[in-house]
Amino acid sequence: MAHSEFTAEEIELLQAHPYIIEVTPSKVCLSREFKEIIWNRMQQGQDIHHILEEFNISCEMLGETRIAGMKQMIRKEGKSGNGFCDVHTMDYQSNGFKSQEKEIELLKQQLKYKEQEIEFLKKIVSLGQEE
Secondary structure, X not given: OOOOOOOHHHHHHHHOOOOEEEEOOOOEEEOHHHHHHHHHHHHOOOOHHHHHHXXXXXXXXXXXXXXXXXXXXXXHHHHHOOOOOOOOOOOOOOOXXXXXXXXXXXXXXHHHHHHHHHHHHHXXXXXXXXX
8 A cells, every 4th residue: 555645744754753854755764762662662662653653753654564664674774783874874785874975965954953952841840949
């Protein structure tokens, strides 16, 4: 069963998610970090649908075909023992970065994510001090 294409609104919504790197009308590319989170939780017995919904990614929007593909890809990468990759780090020729620009883009994204984590931790610490 083929999956339907995303609408412009769905693409915009998915692109705003911090764990989604790229969205086209027909595919969604997850970050390495998110794949690792999903893999670890699947290893603990959690269902991928539950994980996606927990991270505010609509399973209905993605569709069963895409979700099954994600699950298969994450299992393959997880079992390989080589770690997870994303569209910025995949290079089918040499298993390296596609280009310096892609590496820089990935590093910028990782920095942005770390900054978000730090802000989140600051909020948690400040809440603890108020009590």
